[in-house]
Amino acid sequence: MSTTGPGIDVSPANDVDIGRMLDVEAVRADFPILSRKINDRPLVYLDNAATTQKPRQVIAALTNFYEQTNANVHRGVHTLSIEATDAYELARTKVAKFINAPRPETVIWTRNTSESLNLVAATWANAHVGEGDNIVITAMEHHSNIVPWQQLAARKNAELRYLAVGKDGLLDMANIESIIDSRTKIVSVTHVSNVLGTVNPVAELANRAHEVGAVILIDAAQSVPHMPVDVQAIDADFLCFSAHKMLGPTGIGVLYGKYDLLDEMPPYMYGGDMILEVTYEDATWNDLPYKFEAGTPNIADAIATGAAVDYLSELGMENVWEHEQQLTAYGMDQISSLNHITIFGPEDPALKGGVISFVHDKIHPHDLGTALDQQGIAIRTGHHCAMPLVRSYGVVAAARASFYVYNTKTEIDALVDGIRETERYFVR
Numbered sequence: 001m002s003t004t005g006p007g008i009d010v011s012p013a014n015d016v017d018i019g020r021m022l023d024v025e026a027v028r029a030d031f032p033i034l035s036r037k038i039n040d041r042p043l044v045y046l047d048n049a050a051t052t053q054k055p056r057q058v059i060a061a062l063t064n065f066y067e068q069t070n071a072n073v074h075r076g077v078h079t080l081s082i083e084a085t086d087a088y089e090l091a092r093t094k095v096a097k098f099i100n101a102p103r104p105e106t107v108i109w110t111r112n113t114s115e116s117l118n119l120v121a122a123t124w125a126n127a128h129v130g131e132g133d134n135i136v137i138t139a140m141e142h143h144s145n146i147v148p149w150q151q152l153a154a155r156k157n158a159e160l161r162y163l164a165v166g167k168d169g170l171l172d173m174a175n176i177e178s179i180i181d182s183r184t185k186i187v188s189v190t191h192v193s194n195v196l197g198t199v200n201p202v203a204e205l206a207n208r209a210h211e212v213g214a215v216i217l218i219d220a221a222q223s224v225p226h227m228p229v230d231v232q233a234i235d236a237d238f239l240c241f242s243a244h245k246m247l248g249p250t251g252i253g254v255l256y257g258k259y260d261l262l263d264e265m266p267p268y269m270y271g272g273d274m275i276l277e278v279t280y281e282d283a284t285w286n287d288l289p290y291k292f293e294a295g296t297p298n299i300a301d302a303i304a305t306g307a308a309v310d311y312l313s314e315l316g317m318e319n320v321w322e323h324e325q326q327l328t329a330y331g332m333d334q335i336s337s338l339n340h341i342t343i344f345g346p347e348d349p350a351l352k353g354g355v356i357s358f359v360h361d362k363i364h365p366h367d368l369g370t371a372l373d374q375q376g377i378a379i380r381t382g383h384h385c386a387m388p389l390v391r392s393y394g395v396v397a398a399a400r401a402s403f404y405v406y407n408t409k410t411e412i413d414a415l416v417d418g419i420r421e422t423e424r425y426f427v428r
């Protein structure tokens with residue numbers, strides 16, 4: 001697609017070198033929303049860490065389901081119910097393969113990453129963390145991976161410990177042996193920071209957690225959509241992510257867990273589908289994964305998540321990662337060439353995912369976000385649901401550009417031009 005708008009050249013000329021592994025123009029053609037205009041300018045969507053756009057294949061999976069197959073799952077003998085059940089379970093199998101889970105029953109459908117994290121805190125951790133034990137997280141977590149642990153620690157009289165983030169935006173691994181100790185029950189860490197972009201050494205952390213008999217929970221909300229992730233290679237005990245950040249619909253997410261851990265965990269919610277037998281006095285629990293899927297599940301969105309996984313698998317996650325690495329390197333180069341800008345997180349683009357958070361010392365992030373929106377450019381501004389981290393940089397808000405499969409270098413140029421244009425009003 002070649003689009004031009006006032007002041008913005010979104011022609012593909014600048015993108016030839018990143019079209020090698022991934023045909024960005026063909027990808028863009030699959031996303032109806034990308035031909036929208038915002039404030040009379042072509043949409044430049046750079047808020048992918050918040051949520052991604054949806055290709056027509058995912059939208060079609062949703063409409064096809066409602067037009068052709070809609071029925072409840074796991075309960076009917078009629079054709080539609082059988083077809084709906086098969087499609088729902090096939091999507092689970094696709095997700096399992098995508099993250100190399102050893103068996104599909106280890107993939108639990110949840111509402112989102114937040115629910116997956118809360119599930120582990122309320123079940124496994126509630127049963128295993130006691131007084132005097134500790135829970136280890138990092139200083140760069142999203143609120144969803146802080147607050148459940150604060151609440152649990154308070155309830156259990158346990159300690160919540162943080163692995164620090166260095167000035168370089170990397171996790172400080174120097175003290176992991178003393179921070180993750182014999183009283184640690186669970187280590188819960190983000191794989192990729194949604195603010196700094198930092199890719200954390202999760203395999204090393206898993207190793208240390210296992211040395212002391214703890215389990216590791218990996219918040220993969222910002223990694224599974226962007227890079228190949230193999231739960232067995234990193235030896236994750238639990239791992240979670242949201243479909244809406246990987247071309248899929250909102251309202252559906254995943255919790256992966258090792259079979260034996262999930263099997264011995266108590267249920268999170270009670271109701272239909274998660275039981276084996278109910279008497280007036282008591283109940284017993286269904287097998288995995290159903291023990292954790294009480295009530296009618298989000299059938300259509302699970303199936304559409306399967307379509308999103310198909311789409312990404314066809315692109316190849318190595319190619320997706322390489323594309324984003326090139327955009328990140330280019331974005332770091334271009335944004336840091338501007339005056340008045342401070343970028344948070346690792347300077348070396350090879351150490352980070354496609355997220356660039358920055359502040360402008362003359363323009364408040366919200367003013368910048370609003371002015372860029374006038375030019376059709378969508379970025380996120382604010383604390384990015386990581387208030388303690390953002391505040392640790394001495395600011396209350398930052399601007400953030402985040403990339404995905406359909407973004408181009410010319411869109412990064414549009415962002416940089418947009419910042420310059422905004423400076424004309426704010427910098428004197």
Ligand code: 7TS
Nearest residue numbers: 049050112113114142144190194221242
């Ligand atoms: N963990 C990380 C690392 C995230 O980036 C997010 C969402 C979540 C957990 C929560 O995911 P949810 O699907 O349950 O909401 N991050 C963002 C963001 O950066 N901007 O908006 C949402």
